[in-house]
Amino acid sequence: MLEIIVSKYNYWIFVFLLIIGLYSMMTKNNLMKKLIGMNIFQWAIILYFISIGAKRGGSVPIIPGGHGHGVQKIVVHATGYVNPLPHVLMLTAIVVGVATTGIALAILVRIYNSYGTLEEDEIMKELGK
Amino acid sequence: MIREHEDIVIQTVCRFFIPFMQAYGLYVLAHGHGSPGGGFQGGCILAASFILMTISYDLKEVKRRFSEKLNVLFCSLGVFIYAGTGLVCLLLGGNFLNYGKLSKILPTDPVMARYYGMAAIETGVQITVMAIMVSIFLNLVTAGKHEETVEEEDAGDNSK
Amino acid sequence: MTRKFVGILIAVIALIALMQGLKDLPKWADPNQPASIHVSPRYIEKGIEETGVPNIVTAVLADYRGYDTLFETAVIFTAGVAVMMLLRRSKR
Numbered sequence: 001m002l003e004i005i006v007s008k009y010n011y012w013i014f015v016f017l018l019i020i021g022l023y024s025m026m027t028k029n030n031l032m033k034k035l036i037g038m039n040i041f042q043w044a045i046i047l048y049f050i051s052i053g054a055k056r057g058g059s060v061p062i063i064p065g066g067h068g069h070g071v072q073k074i075v076v077h078a079t080g081y082v083n084p085l086p087h088v089l090m091l092t093a094i095v096v097g098v099a100t101t102g103i104a105l106a107i108l109v110r111i112y113n114s115y116g117t118l119e120e121d122e123i124m125k126e127l128g129k
Numbered sequence: 130m131i132r133e134h135e136d137i138v139i140q141t142v143c144r145f146f147i148p149f150m151q152a153y154g155l156y157v158l159a160h161g162h163g164s165p166g167g168g169f170q171g172g173c174i175l176a177a178s179f180i181l182m183t184i185s186y187d188l189k190e191v192k193r194r195f196s197e198k199l200n201v202l203f204c205s206l207g208v209f210i211y212a213g214t215g216l217v218c219l220l221l222g223g224n225f226l227n228y229g230k231l232s233k234i235l236p237t238d239p240v241m242a243r244y245y246g247m248a249a250i251e252t253g254v255q256i257t258v259m260a261i262m263v264s265i266f267l268n269l270v271t272a273g274k275h276e277e278t279v280e281e282e283d284a285g286d287n288s289k
Numbered sequence: 290m291t292r293k294f295v296g297i298l299i300a301v302i303a304l305i306a307l308m309q310g311l312k313d314l315p316k317w318a319d320p321n322q323p324a325s326i327h328v329s330p331r332y333i334e335k336g337i338e339e340t341g342v343p344n345i346v347t348a349v350l351a352d353y354r355g356y357d358t359l360f361e362t363a364v365i366f367t368a369g370v371a372v373m374m375l376l377r378r379s380k381r
Contacts, residue, residue: 007316015307017302027296028329054316055325061345062164063337074337078330084345085329091169091350092361095258099368102265106375109272162342167350205370208362215359226355240341247342247351250358257362261369273376 010051017044031111031118035104042097046090053086055079061087143185150178159256162244168251170256179263183270188277191267197275200264207257211250218246 005012021041025034061084063076108118115123158171183191184198215226223230229239237245267275315322332349342348350358 004312008311008314010317011311011314015304015311018307019304021369022303023300024294026299027293038319051317052322052324054318055320060165061333063343063345065343076334076337077349078333081333083325083329084332084349086324087346088349091346092357095169095361099365102269102368103371103375105269106372109269110375113272122325137378161347162344165346166345167344167347204366208366211359211362215355226359228352240339243339243352244341247340247347250351250355251347254358255361257366261365264369265372268376273378275377 011048012048012055014044014048014051017047029120031108031120031123034120035101035108038104039097039101042093042100046093046097049086049090049093053083055082058082139185143181147178147182150181151175154178154255154259158251159172161251162247166168168254170244171251172255173262175255175259176262176266179259180266185188188271192275195263200260203256203260204264205257207253207255207260210256212252213245214249214253 016039019043021037021039024037025041028037047117050058057081058081063074063081065074111123112118115126117123154171154175156171157166157174159166161167161171171179179191179195182194216229217234218227218230219225221230221233228243231246232239232242235242235245237270271277310333315324319325332353333345336345336348337343340348340352
């Protein structure tokens with residue numbers, strides 16, 4: 001059991017953040033705290049994908065001495081470099097997350113101007129009347 | 130709800146920082162091929178310089194330098210540059226976004242033509258990301274009205 | 290009170306399910322994990338001779354997967370337009 005905890009500790013961090021995000025999305029009453037919970041959930045997923053790309057003994061995925069016109073003669077071994085594909089996919093995911101958070105905040109501003117409060121049970125009571 | 134609040138220390142320090150931040154944003158874009166960087170990262174840094182100007186000076190200064198008409202123009206200009214490069218590659222006889230065919234109009238071989246095609250599209254991405262970040266920030270902070278308030282407003286104002 | 294109880298229950302069930310799935314995942318920074326030997330060696334080895342750009346992340350993002358980046362730029366543009374539509378209203 002201790003072996004599983006120590007050798008896979010990056011997954012434990014991801015699980016911890018994901019459960020925190022899930023819990024605050026479900027149980028908090030304030031709409032702003034729900035939105036922060038959604039943001040934490042999404043960053044947990046991004047951290048998980050980036051931690052998959054690590055490689056023991058690998059360096060930054062930038063090939064040294066690559067400029068100039070003799071670039072076709074460089075021999076590259078794939079074991080010396082960290083996996084670059086999760087970084088690429090997560091760049092897109094971060095930008096989508098920013099877009100979602102921006103629109104959600106705009107909706108919250110309109111809700112506040114309309115009802116005067118950001119607590120969920122008061123809003124549901126107003127809607128039920 | 131941006132309030133006008135003059136503080137000479139903050140304004141002097143931020144006046145020193147903002148040109149360096151903008152130069153750094155352009156540096157990160159230009160060195161995206163040889164070191165970590167690229168379009169998205171440079172765009173966020175460039176947008177951060179405008180946000181710093183908003184929170185240290187007032188909204189009128191930012192509107193004087195970067196008006197809303199120019200902002201909306203930059204939003205669509207970046208996407209247009211990106212798709213336009215792909216369309217030029219289509220017209221020159223290749224697939225969409227196949228930058229190797231750009232070697233017919235640029236004086237280099239097909240491998241370096243891909244290099245220059247990537248530089249062009251990263252510029253487009255940076256312009257769009259910068260304009261959108263500034264626009265979202267100004268709309269959220271002023272709740273859409275784009276004017277500054279001098280005193281505290283009545284917070285319980287329900288306007289449907 | 291029932292909402293907090295149901296929330297804690299669902300979070301504990303999700304935690305147990307995730308811990309069960311954790312047994313099959315590869316170790317941290319294993320060089321032989323399936324994510325590192327399937328597709329990415331081809332991008333690392335052929336990346337610089339086909340594109341001439343030393344930064345492999347930029348080469349994959351802007352050249353091999355350029356179509357995804359185009360639509361991601363369209364997504365951020367749409368988000369900006371949506372915020373403008375929600376908040377910039379003229380006085381009625």
